[in-house]
Amino acid sequence: MISEKVIARLSLYRRLLNVLKAEGIRSLYSYELARLAGCSAAQVRRDLMVVGYHGTTRKGYEVEGLLTGLREFLDEPGGEGAALVGVGNLGKAILAYFTGRRPNLAFVAAFDTDPAKTGRLIHGCPCHPMDEMAEVVEREDVRMAVLAVPAGAARDAADRLVRAGIRGILSFAPVRLRVPPGVYVEDLDVTTAMEKVAYFARRGAGKEGATT
């Protein structure tokens, strides 16, 4: 089983490689990618082996081929559709950020309790009332969702998502969600992140910032 950390680094490598590609760079060595990603060259080489794209001795890795390998490894072939629950400021920021930017990962449905928001497009994404979740998720074949509702509504919304068949949730809610085994939950906890920054800003950095 491939660890979460590896997947996170592969995602970072892809983003870095896209920047390099835009700069016209065609190939690079493991230590060059390592320096950009802030990890060791051995780690880059190990990570890239799981992707199945191999470098060549003395020539390193080709940017284009590596990007193809990463796409085949990370992405769903036909593109992945995601749902958003909660179209407040945070939800709108996420919709705005992903709209048009990532053809392989797009929001195909949003849900909100507020009737003023439902029944129309928000950043190009149709917004439905919560009651239609099960139906829309099945029709659009959605497997993952982003949870951006207030803390008090998070558990109920997560339960609805799971009942609707969602298999992965990215949650911004400051509560631990209870989901059945097999459903993946990733917490993006702004409160804890703020408290970590406050602590280390005061006491001196835990890890040092990247100095490259």
Next chain:
Amino acid sequence: MISEKVIARLSLYRRLLNVLKAEGIRSLYSYELARLAGCSAAQVRRDLMVVGYHGTTRKGYEVEGLLTGLREFLDEPGGEGAALVGVGNLGKAILAYFTGRRPNLAFVAAFDTDPAKTGRLIHGCPCHPMDEMAEVVEREDVRMAVLAVPAGAARDAADRLVRAGIRGILSFAPVRLRVPPGVYVEDLDVTTAMEKVAYFARRGAGKEGATT
């Protein structure tokens, strides 16, 4: 040196304890907190030792005393003031979430390039033009900042923050920031988080979700 993971767990324990306190629970055992936090009882006991608040055999930990210990350990005595850079949808969501909720961690200044946003209060927080950053950060004695600007503006904004004397940055920008040693950067990377969820929703959960 206390690791980032320990600080993150202490922050989580505090949040869980606040919920328990609101429910009228006065004391609890390490394994009870462990179950709520999703870790082992031994880890809870080890983590709480660094706080300096000790439990008693057979009685466990008192919620009130433990919360006091956590506050003394994690928080700046007079309260910590934070700055926000970038008052778009994401920035506004963060301001709205923290306003009034956490007396010990409040936004005292926001910055934006848009003249339509500067010179007024947004969710109770004064918004300044970027040029005034150094002056405001010094006057308000701000040590930490949240970076919620578009990707292209992130590096410049981070450089300005560092020059203004900021010691900790919580960044939502999908780029690796380059900061001098001693400045702490915490990345809350929504793109990578989305790709992790997409991957594990498809392949089956990496870690299983909490089943409690």
Next chain:
DNA sequence: TAGATTGTTAATCGATTAACAATC
């Protein structure tokens, strides 16, 4: 007391890095 929990050490586990043969 007997039983259960804490504080703390030793053992375990997993992830990372160092090192090096194979290769170009």
Next chain:
DNA sequence: TAGATTGTTAATCGATTAACAATC
């Protein structure tokens, strides 16, 4: 070729857990 980089194993490192004496 000589030199440098990849793929991969062995060694290292740090974090987590198991275990248990001390304690109430």
